[in-house]
Amino acid sequence: MIELSGVTKRYGPNTVVNSVSLTIPGGGVNALVGPNGAGKSTLLSMIGRLLPLDEGEIRVDGLDVSRTAGNVLAKKLSILRQENQVAVRLTVKELVEFGRFPHSQGRLTAEDSRHVEEAIEFLELTELSGRPINRLSGGQRQRAFIAMVLCQDTDYVLLDEPLNNLDMRHASQTMGVIRRLATELNKTIVIVLHDVNFASYHADRVVAMKDGAIVADGAPGEIITGPSLTEIYDLEVPVHSYADRPVAAYFAIGSRPVPNRNANHRPPTKAVLATDH
Amino acid sequence: MLVDRRRLAQVANVRGMPEFGRPALVLLLLGILLAMVTALFMTYDLKGSLAFALELRGRKVGGMLLVGFAVAYSSVLLHTITNNRILTPSLMGFDALFVLIQTSAAFLFGTLAFLSLDVRLRFGIEVGIMLAFAAILYRLLFGGENRDLFLLVLAGIITGTVFTSLTALIMRVLDPNEFLTLQDLLFANFSTVNRDLLLVSAAAVVVIFVVTRPLLPQLDAVAIGREHAINLGVNHRVLVRQCLAAIAVLVSVSTALVGPVAFLGLLVSNMAYQLTGTFRHRYTPAAAGMIGAIALIGGQFLLQELFASVVRLSVIISFIGGIYFILLLLKEAGR
Numbered sequence: 003m004i005e006l007s008g009v010t011k012r013y014g015p016n017t018v019v020n021s022v023s024l025t026i027p028g029g030g031v032n033a034l035v036g037p038n039g040a041g042k043s044t045l046l047s048m049i050g051r052l053l054p055l056d057e058g059e060i061r062v063d064g065l066d067v068s069r070t071a072g073n074v075l076a077k078k079l080s081i082l083r084q085e086n087q088v089a090v091r092l093t094v095k096e097l098v099e100f101g102r103f104p105h106s107q108g109r110l111t112a113e114d115s116r117h118v119e120e121a122i123e124f125l126e127l128t129e130l131s132g133r134p135i136n137r138l139s140g141g142q143r144q145r146a147f148i149a150m151v152l153c154q155d156t157d158y159v160l161l162d163e164p165l166n167n168l169d170m171r172h173a174s175q176t177m178g179v180i181r182r183l184a185t186e187l188n189k190t191i192v193i194v195l196h197d198v199n200f201a202s203y204h205a206d207r208v209v210a211m212k213d214g215a216i217v218a219d220g221a222p223g224e225i226i227t228g229p230s231l232t233e234i235y236d237l238e239v240p241v242h243s244y245a246d247r248p249v250a251a252y253f254a255i256g257s258r259p260v261p262n263r264n265a266n267h268r269p270p271t272k273a274v275l276a277t278d279h
Numbered sequence: 280m281l282v283d284r285r286r287l288a289q290v291a292n293v294r295g296m297p298e299f300g301r302p303a304l305v306l307l308l309l310g311i312l313l314a315m316v317t318a319l320f321m322t323y324d325l326k327g328s329l330a331f332a333l334e335l336r337g338r339k340v341g342g343m344l345l346v347g348f349a350v351a352y353s354s355v356l357l358h359t360i361t362n363n364r365i366l367t368p369s370l371m372g373f374d375a376l377f378v379l380i381q382t383s384a385a386f387l388f389g390t391l392a393f394l395s396l397d398v399r400l401r402f403g404i405e406v407g408i409m410l411a412f413a414a415i416l417y418r419l420l421f422g423g424e425n426r427d428l429f430l431l432v433l434a435g436i437i438t439g440t441v442f443t444s445l446t447a448l449i450m451r452v453l454d455p456n457e458f459l460t461l462q463d464l465l466f467a468n469f470s471t472v473n474r475d476l477l478l479v480s481a482a483a484v485v486v487i488f489v490v491t492r493p494l495l496p497q498l499d500a501v502a503i504g505r506e507h508a509i510n511l512g513v514n515h516r517v518l519v520r521q522c523l524a525a526i527a528v529l530v531s532v533s534t535a536l537v538g539p540v541a542f543l544g545l546l547v548s549n550m551a552y553q554l555t556g557t558f559r560h561r562y563t564p565a566a567a568g569m570i571g572a573i574a575l576i577g578g579q580f581l582l583q584e585l586f587a588s589v590v591r592l593s594v595i596i597s598f599i600g601g602i603y604f605i606l607l608l609l610k611e612a613g614r
Contacts (some may be wrong), residue, residue, distance in 0.1 A: 066573050089362040089501045091560040100503060103511040108496030154511070188422025 003027050004049060004192070009058035011214075012045050018044050020214035021058065030158065030206035031184045032192045035198050035225075037235050040211040041083065042194045043162050048083030049192065050160045070121065076104035081150045081160040086143065088135060094146045096208040098122055101153030110273075121153035125179060141172025148179060159183060161193040165200060173197075174198060177204050202226045202247045210234045226250055302555040302562040309554075309569040316577045323584065337506050340576060342472035344362075346533045346540065347571030351562045352487075352553070353478050353529035354544030356522045359560070364552065366431060366545040367606055371416065372439030373409070373530040373540035379442045379449075380408050382461060386449045390460040398475040406531045407485070413527040417520060472536060480532040487525050494518060494561040502558050540593050542600020547571040549607065 011019040014057040019041040020094050034042040047053040049060055049066045060067045062079050080101075087098070098121055102114040109170055110118070121130040122131050125145045130138065135146055153161055160179065165173040181204045183189045195201045200223055201208050208225040210218040212234055218225050226248040239250045321578050354367045368374065385393050393401070419434065497518055500508040507516050533540065533609055552558065552566035578592050 050510065052509055071512075072514045073512035076510065081506075081510050083506050088507070090502050092503065097503075100500060100507070103496075103500055103513075108499055151510075213479065256588060 003058075003061075004190070005050070005061045006045075007059050009045065009048060009060060010056050011041070011048060011053065012056050018214050022211075022214070022216055024209065024216060024219075026190065026192060027144075027208075028190050029184065029188065031181060031193060031204055031207035032207045032209065033192045033195075033211050033222075034211060035201055035234070036211035036217075041046075041214040042159065042211050045085070045211070046072055046160050046162050046192065046194055050079065051075060052081060052083070062067035073104055076154065076156070077156040078156055079160065080154045080156040082147055082151050082162065082164065084162045087148045092135055093132050094127055094135055094138070094149075095122065095177070097135055098127075098131075098145055098149045098153050101155075102152040104154060117153050117155060121149040124152060124182075125149040130261060131244070139172075141168050141176065144168060144172070144176055145151070146175070152183065156189075158190045158192070158255075161191065163194050163196060165195070165197065171201070180204070198226050198231070198250050202249065223248060294314070302557050302566070305555045306566055306569070307561060309566060309573065313569045313573050313576075314396070316573050316580070319577050320580045323580070337471050338474060338477060339579070341477055341481065342536050343575040343579065344538050344572045345477070345484055347543075347573075347575050349480075349484055349529040349533040350540060350544045351547045351567035351571040353526040353533075354548040355551070355560070355564050355567050356491075356498075356526050356529075358548060359498050359558075360519045360522050361431070361476035362502070362504060364549055365545070365604070365611060365613075366544070367437065367548075368526050368530045369539060369544055370439065370543050371431075371435035373412070373526070373536040374541075375439045375442035375446070376412050377405065377409060377534040378539060379446045380405050382446045382449045382453075383466060385461045386453055390457045394460070398473070399479050400481075400537060402476070402479050402531070405535065406528055408522055409527040411529045413523040414520075416521050422426065427439055444561050470563055476535060482527055484531050487528055491521070491525050494521065495564075498522075498560045499558070502560075538593070541597045542569060542604055543574070543596050546596070546600040546603055548572060549603070 004024075006022055006024045006129050009019055009022045010017065022041075022045060023054075034046065036042055046054065048055050049062070049067065051072075055068060062075070065075065065078065067075060067079075092100075095118065095148075098118050099110060099114070101121065102110060102117060106114045109251055122128055125148060127142070127145060127149055130142060135143055138146060148161075148164065151161075164180065165174055168176060177200050180193065186208075192227060193205075195205070198208075203222075205222055208220065208222050209216055210225055210230070218230050224230075226241060228239060228241045231237070231250055232242065235252075237252070237255065237257065239252045241248050241250050243249065296614075309427075317340055320340060321333065325332050350369075351372075357366055357368055357371070358364045450461070453461065456587075497513045500513050501515065501518060502513045505515055547570040547599075548563070548567045550570050551563050554570075555562045555566050557563065574596070575592070578595065582590060582592055582595075
């Protein structure tokens with residue numbers, strides 16, 4: 003169980019995360035959604051102790067993340083950030099092997115090698131295992147990093163926008179793998195998602211953030227509705243239903259005439275027409 | 280051939296044997312080369328009293344070994360904790376500060392008082408000040424979110440220049456006799472190494488090696504990036520502090536022995552990465568250290584025997600290293 007109470011993060015005068023309290027019981031895919039700058043990534047980084055908190059407390063299975071020793075937490079929780087660049091040259095297998103670091107401190111045992119093999123197989127990277135990661139495509143690289151985190155074999159996996167920059171095929175494949183981590187391997191996934199539709203189809207619970215606070219929390223069917231999306235994103239989104247799940251058709255909005263905006267723009271158009279006559 | 284070797288390595292891995300790959304081979308070859316160079320330096324053209332000559336040369340070789348390893352190791356450590364391969368302690372003004380400390384001490388208390396001080400005590404004080412500087416540098420390097428590489432290089436060069444200018448200023452106003460004594464003490468000089476200082480330095484380097492040895496696997500994780508390292512359970516902040524402290528001591532050792540040797544660290548560490556083809560700290564510090572020692576001992580030998588010591592070794596190293604530094608910067612900027 004992940005418990006957050008009164009978690010606050012400030013950068014100078016800006017409060018990025020404002021006294022957030024949240025409880026995530028074990029299991030399932032928990033999606034964090036919300037507009038850019040809502041504080042989702044910051045919150046996730048704080049749970050993964052990549053950022054210190056200014057106020058509040060975060061406990062993972064009762065362990066306070068800001069006080070517990072790093073290597074104890076590393077066996078309990080893993081985090082994968084958005085920007086995954088590695089400063090040195092590594093092959094896929096070497097990267098995945100790093101996932102065993104908390105368990106073996108760099109000296110791989112037979113048990114570690116088994117985990118590495120399994121993780122590589124689970125993410126269908128067997129054929130790429132000898133390739134340097136800087137020579138992989140975006141989707142392959144993302145899978146390699148997920149394999150590393152999987153290999154770390156933690157109960158809790160935190161993922162920050164893992165579908166970023168992936169095309170349809172790679173995005174859906176990656177999301178499928180993440181779903182399987184929860185369903186087949188019983189892991190608790192906390193994932194920041196940009197696209198609410200992925201949350202709709204793959205998440206068990208959706209937590210929506212806006213301006214550093216949680217504004218909605220519930221099953222995908224409760225959160226992905228016209229009114230609540232309007233509140234979260236300040237945008238009227240038509241929500242349809244496909245395969246029994248809500249789908250937000252936000253990609254069509256740009257080309258549709260929006261009544262309010264037209265009303266504002268009409269007077270000058272009229273004036274131009276008038277001079278023509 | 281290549282496939283065979285890979286298969287061999289796999290077999291070795293399965294049996295739990297240490298993999299005898301390229302890095303290990305490079306270490307072995309460097310070890311042999313270092314032994315050969317050292318033997319040549321020690322025995323070439325021996326004349327007069329054997330015991331005296333060997334003691335004298337042994338002291339030089341000891342000094343160069345220490346300096347080679349200290350400079351190389353400190354550079355590798357700084358590269359790892361900053362995740363780039365261009366910064367060296369010397370570029371960040373570490374050794375310039377050491378010279379400044381010595382010069383200011385000579386100015387304030389006089390070279391006589393300074394030199395009559397017990398060498399261990401003197402060295403201890405100098406290392407203490409260096410450690411304080413490392414603490415300030417830690418704030419600069421890792422305090423904020425902004426870690427722009429070129430800004431850091433620039434900041435480092437400027438601090439280094441400030442230290443050097445302050446040193447020059449103090450030297451101008453120094454008594455000429457004091458100045459001469461001080462210069463003897465300061466400038467890269469591989470041919471005269473103080474025996475007491477050599478012992479103290481050797482002890483310091485050995486302590487640093489022993490203390491940092493258990494950290495090496497964690498440094499591998501740090502090398503792949505700060506956030507990955509934290510995720511993998513490394514206490515990044517503490518580890519970085521420990522490394523900076525180790526760097527401060529190592530730079531103190533090398534600068535106290537022979538004065539600043541600009542670019543040596545940059546040259547040998549990058550050569551080590553290229554030769555071993557790995558970033559693993561099981562190999563890189565040892566490889567860089569041996570390359571450093573080979574360059575110093577071999578270079579000194581060539582200068583003494585072939586060029587009759589008309590040019591200083593440190594000048595040649597700075598020249599080659601400087602060109603290499605510019606090439607590296609261009610390569611980084613081109614990315």
